[in-house]
Amino acid sequence: MNKSCGLEKVTELEKKINNDYSNIAGMVVLKDGKTLYENYFNECTATSRIHVYSVTKSIISILIGIAIDKGYIKSINQKVLDFFPDYTIKRREKTIQNVTLKDLLTMTAPYKYKFTPYIKYFTSDDWVKFTLDLLGGRGQIGKFRYTPLIGPDILSGILVKATGQSVFDFAKENLFSPLGITVESNVTFHSKEEQLAFNKAKNISGWVADQAGVNTGGWGLTLSPMDMAKIGRLYLDGGIWSGKQIVSTGWINESTKEHSRWEKINLPYGYLWWIIDGKEHAYAAMGDGGNVIYFNTKKKIVVSIASFFVPKVKDRIEFIKEYIEPIFENCVY
CATH class of the missing domain: 3.40.710.10 (DD-peptidase/beta-lactamase superfamily)
Structure with a gap:
């Protein structure tokens, strides 16, 4: 000082x-x-x-x-699901297919939950899959929605898939x-x-x-x-x-x-x-x-x-x- x-x-x-x-x-x-x-x-x-x-x-x-x-990720405009080729989307679920990394980074991705399902999240073994299951829905891509808990884990999953670490x-x-x-x-x-x-x-x-x-x-x-x-x-x-x-x-x-x-x-x-x-x-x-x-x-x-x-x-x-x-x-x- x-x-x-x-x-x-x-x-x-x-x-x-x-x-x-x-x-x-x-x-x-x-x-x-x-x-x-x-x-x-x-x-x-x-x-x-x-x-x-x-x-x-x-x-x-x-x-x-x-x-x-470092070239592990090409662009933030890549679709989220490009990183999860094994993920099975539900029929008629179109919104999730268009969500990009940028939407996650700017908190403008829509989710299917109204109230944060804290207990289900914390008791789930796989937080990335749990979050992917809630991504999309009827909400609008591009509209700000701050998701403090359920949302950012998808970015962790993307880092793992992209870097292999x-x-x-x-x-x-x-x-x-x-x-x-x-x-x-x-x-x-x-x-x-x-x-x-x-x-x-x-x-x-x-x-x-x-x-x-x-x-x-x-x-x-x-x-x-x-x-x-x-x-x-x-x-x-x-x-x-x-x-x-x-x-x-x-x-x-x-x-x-x-x-x-x-x-x-x-x-x-x-x-x-x-x-x-x-x-x-x-x-x-x-x-x-x-x-x-x-x-x-x-x-x-x-x-x-x-x-x-x-x-x-x-x-x-x-x-x-x-x-x-x-x-x-x-x-x-």
């Missing part, structure tokens, strides 16, 4: 965290690649690993980009290891209790997988706040890490461009990334409970916040814009 950032302001910030954002596990602020702030709360440390919920989706987006860069291995080789991010192993649940314990844990390093060994696409990854900050910095720096191109700048530009919009909250969406401010080129990966990777290209700032799940948390983006950015954007180091 640099004195030129104003210790008094930082003390006020931490007071605010303890009073209003008390489920935060840890927070990191980077500016121009330098760590200006790193602190942990709720008995967490730099070695703690927290379930980041839907931040996982943005990691999947990066992996799809890498798979395209597990999502975990592909991520480790092409993203985690190059960035110095540790994700130790697959995590599988044998009971509801195990899953609930995982959501509250601070010491499980891994990525949830179904019984078939396919990692989750929409949730289930544990990261540290510094791991999350590294992802933000990778995107801020155009996909380059230590002089090496990890993911193409083209993919970053495309995935952080508005392709759809959640009208209800008037928030633009890229490829599993939220567009926070088009003018400042600020974007975010956001997960339940207030987990966020935020980066602002204009201000060259990255903020990562890992949080334990509690319902109805205060808006983290508002917190970043009103309290965090004003403290750190003019820091001298």
